[in-house]
Amino acid sequence: MHVTTEYSHHRNKSRLDKAGESAAVDCVQNLSKWAEAVQEISTWPEYEPQPLHSLPNQAKQIGIDKLFFKDESKRFGTSLGSFKALGAPYAVYKILADEVFSHTGIRATSQDLRTGKYKDITQRVTVCVATDGNQGRGLAYGAKIFGCRCVDYIHNHVSTGRADMMRDLGAIVIRIDGEYEASVERAKEDARMNGWHFVSSTSWSDFDNGIPQNVMNAYMVVVDEALRMVPAVEDITHVFVCGGVGSIAAAVFLGFFTRYSQLRESQGGKAIEPPRFVVVEPTEADCLHQSAKKGEMCLSEGSLRTLMAGLACRGPSPAAWKILSWLTSDFVAVPDRVAVEGMKALATGYGGDVPVVCGESSAANMGVILQASSDEGLRQKLGLDSNSQVVLFGLEGATDPVIYEQLMGRSPEEVFEAQKHFQNVRAV
16 A cells, blocks of 8 residues: 655746856856866776666556666765765865965876876875765765875764775764754865865855865766666656755756757757756755755755755855756655665665666665656646656665665675676676
């Protein structure tokens, strides 16, 4: 028997209006040159494109035409396994290249930094961030491979397992007694006092320069891969992304919208409708949903106590919000059990589909799709029908393997093994 799940949905009636476009124009312009980041990261020895899975049996069960799942669970290895393994390391590379240039007049390559060629300069540099886990691991990884110091600030809800994984990568980890925003303020203040570099995607100035712009440009690797892998981009009707401060959702939606604009131009202005862009958040950390309802950026009044730890943010990134309020069609907030249902469905591989490892902070979009298959009201609100072609962005793997196994009843390694068996069978 299906148990009805509570959810909140808001349809953005001002989507794509001129006022929203005008407010977002500087952000869009400042994020228009992501090709350099995509090209640079593609040269890194650990880089390989991450898959876009087709889930035909799950699509049939849900009652839609096609379901695609962008899988970041093995990005730079399962111990990182998140889209954030792209942004922070790329920002570290740019910071250190600038530091070397200021001392020597030479523009160091990423390979120069990896080999320690300028270690006497880079080892004096410190980068820091406030994190729920993924960003901190990504930053520690970037600091380790490119040769500088890293300090990660975590709040009192971050699991011990996630903290240990940051330390294992060489980071100094400082736990703050408070929620995420308290760790942000401490990290920013320590960076200011010590001359450190605070590495975050959150921008208060339209991504006009520096670190947030570099982080966002690196995130476009995920979007670029997905756009190349989708069989027919023009046929996609829905794109789902889970939202925290909104940075990755803004990147994904902007990337898809830019491609649709290019398609329209290539066909002489022929009307090609962009997909519905759907943001999914935890009920207890729904700053984007609440901002959409109020028509202006605001804070969530939730407890921030959510299993979806990477989404436990009090307020949006101001610059990302400008893009999201213009492009997003639907804002959905759901309780934690929706994310768990999504995780289980992906790990199982419905009807013979490929099994996928997806962490708590990125599985709620799958949970929402499952809910819509048996909730006609939600189905209609999201505009899902038998012709719908949906892309879900699974932006993290098992970021805390212990928590994953507790929730799933099986380890991430077991799911990866089943995935490997599936791929081997398909290859025969």
